[in-house]
Amino acid sequence: MNRTRRLVVDPIRCDAHGICAELLPELIQxxxxxxxxxxxxxxxxxxxxxxxRAVAACxxxxxxxxxxxxxxxxxxxxx
Amino acid sequence: MLLGAANPKVxxxxxxxxxxxxxxxxxxxxxxxxxxxxxxxxxxLPRFVISGLHRNxxxxxxxxLAVHILTAVADPFAPIALVDAVVPFIxxxxxxxxxxxxxxxxxxxxxxxxxxxxxxxGHRGWRAVHWLAYGCWPVALVHGLxxxxxxxxxxxxxxxxxxxxxxxxxxxxxxxxxxARAPGSYRxxxxxxxxxxxxxxxxxxxxxxxxxGWARRAGTPPVSTIPAVGATGSHx
Numbered sequence: 001m002n003r004t005r006r007l008v009v010d011p012i013r014c015d016a017h018g019i020c021a022e023l024l025p026e027l028i029q030x031x032x033x034x035x036x037x038x039x040x041x042x043x044x045x046x047x048x049x050x051x052x053r054a055v056a057a058c059x060x061x062x063x064x065x066x067x068x069x070x071x072x073x074x075x076x077x078x079x
Numbered sequence: 080m081l082l083g084a085a086n087p088k089v090x091x092x093x094x095x096x097x098x099x100x101x102x103x104x105x106x107x108x109x110x111x112x113x114x115x116x117x118x119x120x121x122x123x124l125p126r127f128v129i130s131g132l133h134r135n136x137x138x139x140x141x142x143x144l145a146v147h148i149l150t151a152v153a154d155p156f157a158p159i160a161l162v163d164a165v166v167p168f169i170x171x172x173x174x175x176x177x178x179x180x181x182x183x184x185x186x187x188x189x190x191x192x193x194x195x196x197x198x199x200x201g202h203r204g205w206r207a208v209h210w211l212a213y214g215c216w217p218v219a220l221v222h223g224l225x226x227x228x229x230x231x232x233x234x235x236x237x238x239x240x241x242x243x244x245x246x247x248x249x250x251x252x253x254x255x256x257x258x259a260r261a262p263g264s265y266r267x268x269x270x271x272x273x274x275x276x277x278x279x280x281x282x283x284x285x286x287x288x289x290x291x292g293w294a295r296r297a298g299t300p301p302v303s304t305i306p307a308v309g310a311t312g313s314h315x
Contacts, residue, residue, distance in 0.1 A: 013202060017118065019127045057127055059115065061202045 004042040005065040007051060011035075013062035020063050024054040042068060090154035095229055097147035099238060102223055104140035105187070106242040109216050111136060113249040117256045137191055144184055158300060173298045176225030183219035186211050216246055221280060225297060230288035247277065 007027060016034035026047055027039040043051045043065070055063050111133035120126045148164040151157065159177065163170035165185065168178035193200060193208045200208075220243065229235040250273055254266050287293055 017115075017126060019130060022125045022127045057130060059130065061197065 003067055004045075005048070005051065006040070006042050006068050007038045007055070008064050008066055009036050009038050010062045010064060013060045015060045015062070017059045019057045019059065020054040023057055024050050027051070028054070036063070038063075087155055090150045091156060093150040094147055094154060095227065097143050097150065098223060098227065099229070099235065101140050101143045101147055102219060102242055103238070104136050104143060105216055105219055106245045108133060108136040108140060109212065109246050110249040112212065113253045117252055134194070137187070137194075141187060141191060144187070148184070171300055173226045176222060176297055179218050179222035180226060183215050183222055186215035186218065190215065213250075217276060217280070224280075224284050224288045227288070228294070230284070230293070231291075236289075243277070247273070 007024075014035060016030075016036075018030055018034050018036070020036050021028045021030045024047065027041070027043065028036045031037055051065060055065050111129055115126065115129050115133055118126065119129060148161075151159050152161050152164065157172045159170060159172050163172070163177060164181055167181040167185070168174055170177050190209060190212055193205055197205045220239070224230050224239065227235070230239075250269075254270055287296070
């Protein structure tokens with residue numbers, strides 16, 4: 001595992017539907033106005049499927065999973 | 080086809096039944112879509128469930144419509160080609176009213192395909208296309224009334240009324256909650272056009288499909304003998 005993902009919210013697109021926080025409460029909490037506060041931690045392996053679901057479910061496509069490289073090793077394969 | 084060989088009427092009944100159930104699913108899809116926009120949620124019914132139901136209801140509707148179309152094409156009584164179900168207004172069997180069905184199907188497929196590739200076309204493009212949903216449902220309803228053989232059956236009329244009430248309620252909900260910040264003139268225009276459309280469809284239905292002799296006036300070819308309720312063909 002040399003690549004991982006981190007979730008970010010596009011604050012302009014986000015319309016505070018809150019579906020992401022329902023699907024991924026481990027990493028996403030809502031603020032008092034219903035907008036998501038996303039953990040800056042990389043998405044742990046066991047939550048990747050849930051994270052993908054949350055990204056796909058966002059009604060305004062505001063939740064993004066950006067690929068970040070963590071200690072890349074030579075010849076490493078993504079997933 | 081096998082079913083058709085056993086009893087040729089089976090296909091015709093399947094066409095009509097699947098058409099009606101599709102209308103129910105489409106109405107639910109519209110209502111769930113509005114519920115999602117209105118941020119409806121209750122304990123035990125979170126938003127991702129509403130969103131999933133909206134999506135899945137539309138997918139089920141397409142599946143039902145596939146059966147609706149295939150059985151109509153396979154049915155030997157009505158001369159409907161597969162292309163008539165996709166290209167509007169070219170068929171021989173009730174061309175206008177069948178064409179509305181083809182149009183509604185095309186719109187629905189457009190809505191679903193653009194939703195499936197939403198990440199690639201972007202939210203703005205997707206949303207612009209998704210406005211077509213408000214055209215798809217009325218077109219499907221008028222197709223059902225105009226080409227359906229069942230518009231004069233009491234419980235079918237009740238079904239149409241319930242579906243219409245559901246969608247009208249959804250529209251009212253949308254105009255009062257989700258569009259509350261939009262200029263009043265937009266909302267008034269939307270509400271007025273919906274009311275006019277509803278009135279026109281109601282008056283037309285009363286003058287047309289709900290009266291005897293509609294099958295002939297709707298453009299049914301005279302040689303086909305359709306074993307519909309109250310319709311007697313003139314087979315040579």
